[in-house]
Amino acid sequence: MVHTNWAGNITFGAREVHRPGAVDEVRALVAGAGRVRALGSGHSFNRIADTDGELISLAGLPPRVEIDAAASRVTVAGGLRYGDFADRLYAAGFALPNLGSLPHISVAGAVATATHGSGVRNTSLASSVSGLELVTAEGELVEIRRGHPDFAGMVVGLGGFGVVTALTLDLVPGFEIAQYVYDRLPAEEFAGHAQEILGAGYSVSVFTTWRTDQLDQVWVKGPRTQDVPGPRWFGATRADGPRHPVPGMDTRHCTTQLGEPGPWQHRLPHFRMDFTPSTGRELQSEFFVPRANVVAAYRALDTIRDRMSPLVQTCEIRTIAAEGLWLSPAAERDSAAFHFTWIDDTPAVTALLPVIEELLSPFAVRPHWGKLFTCDAATLRTRYDHYADFERLLAHYDPGGKFGNDFLDRHFTRA
Ligand SMILES: Cc1cc2nc3c(=O)[nH]c(=O)nc-3n(C[C@H](O)[C@H](O)[C@H](O)COP(=O)(O)OP(=O)(O)OC[C@H]3O[C@@H](n4cnc5c(N)ncnc54)[C@H](O)[C@@H]3O)c2cc1C
Known part of the structure; x- marks a missing residue:
């Protein structure tokens, strides 16, 4: 079967697109894969989500939405789209500070590319993230929370650190x-x-x-x-x-x-x-x-x-x-x-x-x-203070480049 992105301008080179129904299945798939990558809702226009190995869509994971009202935060499954749970947040008296132009985009995919809305006081949607649960190259499930030294590098991770199975987002009062x-x-x-x-x-x-x-x-x-x-x-x-x-x-x-x-x-x-x-x-x-x-x-x-x-x-x-x-x-x-x-x-x-x-x-x-x-890459490198730090993180978390693809390999070296 041919798989394309939303716009149809990219045909993925992946051999297969898996749709696991549980996080343990994601772990087994990643552990057993050569090259592998998470696919969100496929709304990107370049080859960032592509791989010559296997793709994993999280759309079949249980639709976890856990609102912690006391702490003003929510933990959602990585495959969910903003529109899948925004009404529930509102009903519980909460909001996210901002959204992109359409609610059909997966949270994990949006965060991985720093998707944003507008507003001089509004940061990107990724800034709401206070924690990530992700399956790393060996198939381990790890949690990275705000305060962890690698956190600021891993949130906008371009899919390079693993498969994000859940994200915790800060909430603001509903409005x-x-x-x-x-x-x-x-x-x-x-x-x-x-x-x-x-x-x-x-x-x-x-x-x-x-x-x-x-x-x-x-x-x-x-x-x-x-x-x-x-x-x-x-x-x-x-x-x-x-x-x-x-x-x-x-x-x-x-x-x-x-x-x-x-x-x-x-x-x-x-x-x-x-x-x-x-x-x-x-x-x-x-x-x-x-x-x-x-x-x-x-x-x-x-x-x-x-x-x-x-x-x-x-x-x-x-x-x-x-x-x-x-x-x-x-x-x-x-x-x-x-x-x-x-x-x-x-x-x-x-x-x-x-x-x-x-x-x-x-x-x-x-x-x-x-x-x-x-x-x-040479140009981009001059535009970001932490480009080399990001490369070091990639090398640390995925030295073999399991989550690499042409897009990442073209723009980043694993230092
Ligand atoms: C009609 C349209 C409107 C848009 N509007 C906006 C907008 O308002 N603002 C804006 O900034 N952008 C916008 N975009 C761009 C879009 O938000 C980004 O391309 C975003 O990354 C798409 O998310 P996705 O879930 O479709 O990710 P995909 O395109 O599927 O993947 C993007 C990247 O995220 C990674 N990824 C996806 N899921 C996971 C996961 N679970 N774990 C780890 N990595 C993962 C992939 O590996 C890949 O590297 C728009 C795109 C379209 C088509």
Whole structure:
């Protein structure tokens, strides 16, 4: 059987995809394997989840969700998707501080690549992790908790340390939030007031197709309705109906807008759990720069707007607060990220990526690990303080490279 990622642009080279029903089965599979890797929900766009050995999907593990109300944390099975348990957290009076654009992504896969939402005060989803249970190369089940010297290196682990069978996440009190969309933000207003605009809500996303001198939409997510900007805002107009981030697409797939408050898990993602957000006919890339450089980076990209716009379905500008996780693209710096949803034209997109990476190189750009990029190990090494430390950890936990694959081997050496 042929296995592909969600977008269908990657056909996995794995001989087999196992779907164990218990953690002990995961241990036996890993212990007996040559090369092996965990597969999450397959939402990455590059070969990060691929292997020439065997893949293990945890979607068949018991759907463990253990809420520890006294400690404000939850332990969830590694194969669960955020949308599988977010309603239960809300019902118990809790929330996660943030979510990505869709709730269909597995927690373990999202954490492994530092998946993020937006918000100048919100770190990536990986920052909520306080503990990992993982099956290491010998088939041992180990627990790594915050405070362990290797913790900051292992959370955003790119699947290189083993199969994460459970994660413990810090919780915050449950909250409601409303979202408003603003249409047609003039580019000069964005350039003049970017920090204020990006900081105008709990979570703000600016969308542009690079086709006009206006940024198509700004999504502002509450939390308090009275704090949300008025109907005319920096030359943009509050939308009079629901919007889809990709102009012209069906808005039924999107979470409720127009200022109607609702539980955090039904407003923070752009897309609803009960709809498949698109046909998967897309590719994605995302590039992180220091938030202070967002306007300079925007202006640099604007110089190739004519080359980008035919390939872009939409481009989203988000913010991510600095965090201490070694390989997070927001490691140690408050960041702004330029996310691109491309049309599914791999040759054209991969030809343009080095141009974008070069334009953003003055800002020490870091790519999203789960999306398309072309910059090499030598470049990436200069962009992370703990790159060599991460390589040392890989060598320590998996000296034989059982969890290695072409993607990891290309970007990291086992020191
Ligand atoms: C439509 C769409 C929207 C997206 N929106 C966002 C967004 O808003 N923000 C953002 O930052 N990213 C976003 N992404 C990217 C996505 O969040 C990342 O690619 C993420 O890694 C996907 O998680 P996954 O479970 O599908 O992982 P996979 O793609 O299956 O795997 C990714 C990596 O995680 C590892 N992994 C998976 N499960 C485990 C496990 N149990 N143990 C150890 N390692 C594991 C894999 O080995 C691999 O290295 C989006 C992607 C799509 C397709």
